[in-house]
Amino acid sequence: MWTMIVKEFRQLKRDRRTLALLIVLPVLLLVVFGYAARFDVSKVTTVVVGPQAEAVAGHLRAPFDLVEIDRNGDRSLAASRLQDGTAVVGVVTGPTQIVALMDGTQLFAVEAAESALAHMAQAAKANGAAVPAIAVQILYNPNLTTSWIMIPGLTGLILLFIGTLITSLGIVRERQTGTIEQLAVMPFRPWDVIIGKIVPYLLLAALDLIAIVLIGMVLFGVPFAGNVATFALGALLFLLVTLGMGVLVSTVSQNQGQAIQLAIMFVVPQILLSGLIFPVSSMAGGVQWIAYVLPLKYFIDISRGVMLKATPLTALWGPLVVLAGMAVIVLGLAVLRFRRDLAPSARRGRTAEAGSKAVAA
Template sequence: MNLRRVWAVVLKELRQIRRDRISMSMIVVIPVIDLLLFGYAINFNPRNLAAAVADQAMTSTSRAAVMDITATGVIRTHAVADTPQELVDMLRRGEISVGIAVPPDFDRRLADGRPALQVMVDGTDTVVQAAANQIAQTPLEGTSGTRPARASPQIEVVSFYNPERRSAVSIVPGLIGIILTMTMVMFTAMAIVREREHGNMELLIATPLDRSELMVAKVLPYAAIGLMQTTLILALGIWMFNVPLLGSLLHVYVAALLLIVANLALGLLISTRAQSQFQAMQMTIFVFLPSILISGFMFPFAGMPDPVQWVAEVLPMTHFLRLIRGIMLRGASLWELWPSVAALVGFTAVMMTTAILRFRKRLD
């Protein structure tokens, strides 16, 4: 082996990487952003979960009990309800993750040692279930006594939509979004680049297609593939893992289609920027990692710092998780989850418009 020849090739590769601005930025920017973003975002302790309280007792003791639970930092009261049924409706719409129901005879139940307070949790999220265990250890006497080592018998925890607390129930619907994000962004991110590398761009330039027609034509086949993937995952999830489907199947497919189109539009935008398929793969990974880690799929969304939540709100995966869990596991409709629908539609419009404006039917 001739070390001089080897060293010459090494220098050539280093100069090539240095001239490639996208690769250079990926080398420096990705580690810094990932460290800062995920270092702050990844938090296994549930904090600041959205909650609502229905205090039908309205006594000083009941208010003190609610304050004791809030003081743990696990929940943050976002709304007040009049009845427990209103709490259930909020859970179904995804407005809250935890509901605190205080019965009218709270003081009597507390004095008799009976269950005096009910904690309703959204069982579609395993993190929320873990938070309920922490809440259940809160003493209700209004004193500063030490927290018991086990759940208090005076706090009743009810897990809605997943009473068996099976992790597959919350994971499998989210996997639909993870798989669609990975495949759809990757396919279209390499679409325009592949045409250039294979020499097919000359044929596309010669066609009478305008930019928008070409972009739509690139998206439609992959949209059909995405729906096929959705069907396969749904069938396997229901058959092998016994995942319930409480909502409309049509709404599930509409939610999946919204995510598919959003990811395809993002992939097309990446494709107009990347100079090679390798760069397209790098950019896809840059989008895919946040979609897994800060969308709420793996770690509690409410416990992330506000800046990280702002970034997560831009990701299509974040809104799809709210849609698919709400429809499949809580029986909600698309109309009840309209903020997430509007977010996906808006994201698609912005990404598709930008991709069309950036694309030029020319070789340079």
């Protein structure tokens, strides 16, 4: 038994990826659940418009974070700020009544805002102070249905899963079975092989995406309020990033087990830190930046924006540009590395590692 234990530790010591998975993942989970896994929202971005804007704004305390006060603005201005994500709450003041428009796609922020308004009213009543009555109107997801929020995010998760995990497995299988060497001596240009490998997964992911959206609409009544082309553009850019990650994972994996391990390391942080489950705004500052380097965060912004809020292309240029940038960098790196596997004649054998591989082959 002791012999087995020693042997197992020796193997484990040399299997750095498994060690990384054993160490990195628990640390990540600790960080996530310690700092990021928070449903309580301490800041709710708010705009106040209309003739009584300044007066009403004066009554708003935390968690309301006033980002704009415009006495010349009207309901349409407040609504547009909610639609483009600048604010979660838009308080529209009129001569006789005040309405707080709330972005129903931000479940926890809306709950925090509603609770704060109720608390304000209760405190004013107790003190006998004159505080204006504010009616609440929830837009985009009036019943605050959780599935409406989750399904647009899940579409991203599915694209991430297919793009990263399935693609990397498909490419690594070529290496593991030795067929990648056969491809390298066939009259294919490296681009033929790269595009030929990626396109089927792109189509498969597109079909999956359509199926999930349709099922979400039929079974859960999730609306698709926005422009399909904008959604498709966002999905395409995000998919290019995930396919690039898949190819990158495959270029540094010798077998499917390694590819799965690495893909898990790519996928798990995105599930936990992209805003799919926990609101990014409620994460601790030290963790929040991680969300901003994860592509899923930007796709969720796009999918929730388009499906639920009909956010126009012009209001989504930020996440679209970030995804496009990520796609260029990640896919570019992936293609360069994959090309090296397919056209190794471009380099001379210099490294001892390559040498041992060639000799062993």
